[in-house]
Amino acid sequence: MQEKKNILTYEGLRKYEDELHDLKVVKRQEVAQKIKEAREQGDLSENAEYDAAKDEQRDIEARIEELEKILKNAEVVVEDEVDLDKINIGCIVKILDVEYSEELDYKIVGSTEANSLKGKISNESPVGKALIGHKVGDTVEVETPAGVFAYKILEIQRSNVE
Numbered sequence: 001m002q003e004k005k006n007i008l009t010y011e012g013l014r015k016y017e018d019e020l021h022d023l024k025v026v027k028r029q030e031v032a033q034k035i036k037e038a039r040e041q042g043d044l045s046e047n048a049e050y051d052a053a054k055d056e057q058r059d060i061e062a063r064i065e066e067l068e069k070i071l072k073n074a075e076v077v078v079e080d081e082v083d084l085d086k087i088n089i090g091c092i093v094k095i096l097d098v099e100y101s102e103e104l105d106y107k108i109v110g111s112t113e114a115n116s117l118k119g120k121i122s123n124e125s126p127v128g129k130a131l132i133g134h135k136v137g138d139t140v141e142v143e144t145p146a147g148v149f150a151y152k153i154l155e156i157q158r159s160n161v162e
Helices: 010-039 048-072 126-131
Strands: 005-009 074-077 089-097 102-108 121-122 139-144 147-158
Touching: 005 010, 005 048, 005 102, 010 048, 010 074, 048 074, 102 126, 121 126, 126 139, 126 147
Parallel strands: 005 074, 102 121
Antiparallel strands: 089 102, 089 147, 139 147
């Protein structure tokens, strides 16, 4: 079975690569030093520092494995080539919430990069999925767990102009 592609923007790719490098080069060394120091204290059966360091080491290795898997299956969206005629991954869209007359800006990203607190919504989320492929001037109805919302698309722009 083929693994799911992780769609990333160039910014997301860089962020994951930097985190992976930091974990492999810096964090692994730090935790190895903590384990070494804890071992030197003697009896490991009641050594809280040793247990904490081993837990941290396990967490770091798990995150490294997760990042390597994301990057191995990464498909990078070239934001300079995003078609601005319709909404797609890698663009920023300005929409109007019809019910509340509120303008919202979202960057459409792959699911691994999504962060609603930073205005990055996944192409797989209800809103992201509904917006993909639509043009400026379209009104899109989105069915969410909180009900049906209508959004009018006001603007589509490249995300790398920020």
